[in-house]
Amino acid sequence: MNFFNRNNYLISLTLFLISLFTGSYLAISNLKSSTEKRNLSIKNGNWIVNPKMDLKDDYQRAYIARIGLFALDDKEALYFLSSKDDKGRLLSSEYDYELIGLAPKGRYWSYTLYGDDYFLVKNKVNKFGINKENFNPKHNIIISSTEQKNNWLPSGNEKQFHITLRLYNPSEKVYKNLESIKLPIIRRLEK
Amino acid sequence: MKKGLTYLLFVGLTTFFSYNLTIKYLPNFIYGVFHYKMKNDHNINDNELKFYNLPNDKSKVVVMPNPDFLYVVSFYDLRNGPLNLTGKMPDSTYWSISFYKSNTINWYVKNDKEFKDNHLNIVLSKSTVDLDLNSSTIIKSPDEKGVILIRILIEKKDEESIKFYKSIQKSISLKKIL
Numbered sequence: 212m213n214f215f216n217r218n219n220y221l222i223s224l225t226l227f228l229i230s231l232f233t234g235s236y237l238a239i240s241n242l243k244s245s246t247e248k249r250n251l252s253i254k255n256g257n258w259i260v261n262p263k264m265d266l267k268d269d270y271q272r273a274y275i276a277r278i279g280l281f282a283l284d285d286k287e288a289l290y291f292l293s294s295k296d297d298k299g300r301l302l303s304s305e306y307d308y309e310l311i312g313l314a315p316k317g318r319y320w321s322y323t324l325y326g327d328d329y330f331l332v333k334n335k336v337n338k339f340g341i342n343k344e345n346f347n348p349k350h351n352i353i354i355s356s357t358e359q360k361n362n363w364l365p366s367g368n369e370k371q372f373h374i375t376l377r378l379y380n381p382s383e384k385v386y387k388n389l390e391s392i393k394l395p396i397i398r399r400l401e402k
Numbered sequence: 403m404k405k406g407l408t409y410l411l412f413v414g415l416t417t418f419f420s421y422n423l424t425i426k427y428l429p430n431f432i433y434g435v436f437h438y439k440m441k442n443d444h445n446i447n448d449n450e451l452k453f454y455n456l457p458n459d460k461s462k463v464v465v466m467p468n469p470d471f472l473y474v475v476s477f478y479d480l481r482n483g484p485l486n487l488t489g490k491m492p493d494s495t496y497w498s499i500s501f502y503k504s505n506t507i508n509w510y511v512k513n514d515k516e517f518k519d520n521h522l523n524i525v526l527s528k529s530t531v532d533l534d535l536n537s538s539t540i541i542k543s544p545d546e547k548g549v550i551l552i553r554i555l556i557e558k559k560d561e562e563s564i565k566f567y568k569s570i571q572k573s574i575s576l577k578k579i580l
Contacts, residue, residue: 234424287500
């Protein structure tokens with residue numbers, strides 16, 4: 212009976228609200244690492260790919276909704292994402308990068324840069340990606356904030372950015388070898 | 403002492419449930435925010451199509467848009483009957499139709515190669531409704547509400563191509579079946 216007096220009620224209400232907030236905060240801040248820990252992403256070098264986009268696992272679904280809302284089922288497209296270069300350093304427009312190697316075979320592929328907020332990177336020439344059609348196979352892709360002659364992917368002015376390789380209708384070989392299929396190396400160019 | 407333990411248990415349990423509920427319902431929440439934005443900022447009601455231009459750095463509606471795609475989006479609501487999605491689609495580039503539940507699960511996707519021809523004619527109905535329409539592909543939605551997303555790929559971004567694919571995009575329509 213004593214427990215329900217006014218003071219106890221106020222303490223309970225305050226603790227309830229704090230706990231609600233703490234639970235939600237922990238959930239959102241742990242989402243990415245939890246997903247990785249639970250092996251819901253497949254790692255291939257510094258790239259990660261999320262197969263089974265329709266997975267019933269709540270963590271996977273929440274993770275995808277946060278960074279790839281309305282992404283396609285993996286039967287249709289694969290999304291490889293990287294935020295680091297080949298030495299594990301975060302990608303930043305303070306540096307230039309070279310993508311060494313080709314994208315795996317698929318009906319359509321493209322590279323797109325996203326800022327830390329996962330929206331397209333602002334740049335002077337309004338170029339946001341390189342795809343199968345406008346890629347010059349004689350040269351590697353250069354990610355840089357300054358204009359390049361060939362296969363330039365502008366990195367604008369982003370403290371940190373992410374690169375996505377989309378692969379639509381990839382071959383069976385890609386699905387079977389997600390951990391080992393050869394993906395481009397992201398190498399930082401020394402200035 | 404007893405009181406302190408009660409509070410501690412109370413805090414632990416509430417945090418635990420709050421953590422798990424956030425993970426479970428975050429997709430529905432994000433979907434809800436998107437739905438609200440579409441309705442209020444873009445004046446798009448349910449069962450209406452929104453035709454988007456090629457995404458750029460100002461496109462802030464959905465994270466990670468593909469800058470090579472023209473998107474068509476609609477929030478469908480089948481409570482007042484089935485919907486008919488029609489259009490003359492391109493025959494020279496990738497395009498696809500996908501449907502999502504309100505918890506963001508992609509429950510249906512079909513691309514241009516999987517359709518018989520480039521004449522799109524889909525009837526979307528509730529799973530409990532039986533329809534007999536010979537000329538259309540009937541798709542039964544697991545839920546009454548969800549999202550339709552159409553993607554049309556533009557690999558070459560010259561003015562002529564963009565104009566051509568935009569005219570195709572605008573040919574798509576969504577109507578209630580009376």
